[in-house]
Amino acid sequence: MKEFNINNLVRSNVAGLKPYSSARDEYQSTGSEMVFLDANENPFQTDVNRYPDPQQRSLKTELAKIKNVFTEHILLGNGSDEVLDLLFRAFCEPGKDNVITLPPTYGMYKVLANINNIENREVLLNSDFEPNVEEILDSVDQNTKMIFLCSPNNPTGNSFSEEKIIYILENFNGLVVIDEAYIDFSNKESWLNKLKEYPNLVITQTLSKAFGMAGIRLGICYASVEIIQILNKIKPPYNVNELTQLRALDRVLNKEEVDSEIADLLKQRVILSEALVEVNFIENIYPSDANFILVKVDDATKRYDQLLEKGIVIRNRTTQPLCENTLRFTIGTGEENKKLIEALKNIE
Numbered sequence: 001m002k003e004f005n006i007n008n009l010v011r012s013n014v015a016g017l018k019p020y021s022s023a024r025d026e027y028q029s030t031g032s033e034m035v036f037l038d039a040n041e042n043p044f045q046t047d048v049n050r051y052p053d054p055q056q057r058s059l060k061t062e063l064a065k066i067k068n069v070f071t072e073h074i075l076l077g078n079g080s081d082e083v084l085d086l087l088f089r090a091f092c093e094p095g096k097d098n099v100i101t102l103p104p105t106y107g108m109y110k111v112l113a114n115i116n117n118i119e120n121r122e123v124l125l126n127s128d129f130e131p132n133v134e135e136i137l138d139s140v141d142q143n144t145k146m147i148f149l150c151s152p153n154n155p156t157g158n159s160f161s162e163e164k165i166i167y168i169l170e171n172f173n174g175l176v177v178i179d180e181a182y183i184d185f186s187n188k189e190s191w192l193n194k195l196k197e198y199p200n201l202v203i204t205q206t207l208s209k210a211f212g213m214a215g216i217r218l219g220i221c222y223a224s225v226e227i228i229q230i231l232n233k234i235k236p237p238y239n240v241n242e243l244t245q246l247r248a249l250d251r252v253l254n255k256e257e258v259d260s261e262i263a264d265l266l267k268q269r270v271i272l273s274e275a276l277v278e279v280n281f282i283e284n285i286y287p288s289d290a291n292f293i294l295v296k297v298d299d300a301t302k303r304y305d306q307l308l309e310k311g312i313v314i315r316n317r318t319t320q321p322l323c324e325n326t327l328r329f330t331i332g333t334g335e336e337n338k339k340l341i342e343a344l345k346n347i348e
Contacts, residue, residue, distance in 0.1 A: 004173060004199045006226045009091050009145055014234060022237040024054050052242035055232075059245050062252045063220065067192055072225045075232060078239050080181065080206045080219030081108055086231045087202065087221075088116040091145045091175060099146040100139055102131055104155055104320040106179060109148045124321055129156040129286070131164050137171055146175045152182040155317045155328045157288030159188045169198045175227075177202045184210030184262055185269075186289035192222055199224050209291060210262050211251050216244045265291050269331050275341045276329075282344075283325075292330045300325040303347070310343045 007015065023039035042049045060071040077083035092099065098119035101109045105125075113120035121144070123136045136147065147168060151160040169176050178191050180203055191203050203222040208214035218240065221231065251258065269288065276285050276295060281303065284296040297303050300318040304327060307314055315328040329340065 006199070006224070006230070009174060010230055011089075011091065011093055014090050014230065017233050019233040020237055022051070022054055024051050025237070048242050050242075052238055052240065052245055054237045054239075056240050056245055059240075059249045059252065062249060066252065066255060067190075067222070069192060069195065069222060073195065073222050073228060075221040075223070075228050075235070076240050077219040077221065077235070078244075079208070079217040080179070080204050081112070082235075082239060083204050083219040083221045083231075084108060084177075085112050085116070086235055087146065087175070087177060088112050088118060090230050090234055092116060092118045093143075094118065097143045097145045098141070099148065100136055100144060101148045102136070102150075104129075104153075104317070104323050105148070105150045106154050106181075122321075125153075125156070127322070129153060129158050129322070130161055131168070133164050133167050136168065140172060140174075144172075144174055146177055147172055148177050148179065150179040150181070152180075152186050152188075152289035154182065154290065155292075155294055155315070155320060155323065155326070157182075157286055157290045157292060157294050159186055159289045162188075165191070169194075169201060172200070175200050175202050177204065179204050181206045181209055182290035185266065185291045188289060195222060195224070199226075202227060207248055207251065211248075211258055212261065213248060213251055216247050218244055218248045264334075265331050268334060268337050269293065271334075272329065272331060272337050272341065275337075276344070279344045292328050294323070294326055294328050296326050298325065300327055303327060306347045307340075307343055310347070312340055312343055314340075 027038060036050065039051055041051065056076045059076065060074045063074060064071045075083065077086065094117035098121050099113055100121045100123055102125050103122050110120050121139050123132055123139055126132050131149065149160060149165060152158060153160065178201070180190055183190050183205065191201065195201055195203065205220045207218040273285060273293060276282055276293065281298045282295050283298065286294045288294070294317065300316050304314060304316040317323045317326045317328050331337065
C-alpha cells in the first residue's frame with residue numbers, strides 16, 4: 001500500500017470545520033461541588049436534568065480495559081448506524097465519491113450511501129460467501145473512499161478469510177471498515193488486534209447483540225486517533241444520552257454475566273444446528289460464527305408463512321443476492337429454540 005495519509009481522504013469542508021463546543025466540553029467535572037449555571041439547564045433534580053458527558057468518558061474507560069485499546073481510539077454513537085453515517089459524512093463527497101459493499105450483507109451500508117448521495121458499488125461474494133478480492137480491487141478508482149466488510153457476515157454468518165482481508169487492507173489506500181457486530185459469537189480474533197498495524201482500518205462493534213442492549217442504541221467505532229478526531233468534529237455534541245451511558249456502563253461492568261449468556265447462546269447454536277439436520281425441507285445449513293443460522297430450504301416464503309402461523313417470527317432472506325430460498329434463525333433461549341424445532345418438524 002502507498003503511504004497512507006488520512007488527510008487525503010477527509011472532505012475538505014470537514015478538514016476545515018471548527019466543531020461546536022458545548023458547555024460540557026468547555027468544563028469537565030472534577031468531582032467537587034460546583035454550581036452549574038453554564039448550559040441553560042433546568043436546575044431541578046430529575047436525574048436527567050443535566051446534559052450527558054459528550055465524550056462518554058466513564059464508559060470509554062471501561063470499554064478500553066475490556067478491548068485492550070486506548071480511549072483515544074474509541075468513538076461512541078447512537079447505534080452503529082450513526083457511527084457508519086458519520087464515516088460517510090466525514091470522508092465521502094456527495095455526488096462524487098463511491099464506496100464498495102459486498103452483498104449479501106447488512107443493508108444499511110447501501111441505505112446510508114443513498115442518503116448521503118454516494119455511489120454504492122456492489123461486488124457479490126463468491127459461492128462460499130467470501131470476498132472476491134480481485135474484483136473488489138478492480139472496482140476501486142480514485143474516488144473510492146471505503147470498503148465495507150461485515151465479518152462475521154450478516155446474513156450468511158461466516159467470518160471472512162484473514163488472508164483476504166489483509167490483502168485488501170494492504171492494497172487499498174482508503175478506509176477498510178470491518179463491521180464486527182457479531183464478533184463475540186466467533187472463535188476468530190477481533191481485528192482490534194491489528195489496529196496498530198493498519199492506519200486505514202476502522203472497526204465497528206455494538207452492544208446490541210452479545211451484550212443484549214439493542215434497545216439503548218449504543219454503537220462503537222475503533223480506529224486511529226486521527227480518524228477518531230475527525231469523527232468527533234462532526235458528531236452531535238450529546239449523541240449518546242445519559243440513560244444509555246448509565247445502562248451501558250452497568251452492563252459492561254457485568255462482563256461475567258455477559259460471557260455466561262454468550263456461552264449459553266453458543267451451546268444453543270450447536271443444539272439448533274444438529275436439530276435442523278433432521279428437518280426434511282432444509283437443504284443446506286450454513287456454518288455460523290454469529291448468533292443466528294442461515295439455512296436453504298425448498299420454498300422460503302412458504303416455510304416463513306407456516307412458521308408465522310405457529311407464532312414464530314424468523315427472517316426470510318430469499319430476496320438477497322446468493323440467498324435464494326434461505327431463512328435466517330436467530331438463536332433464542334433453550335425454550336424458544338425447542339418451540340422452533342418442534343414447529344419445523346411438524347409442518348409439511
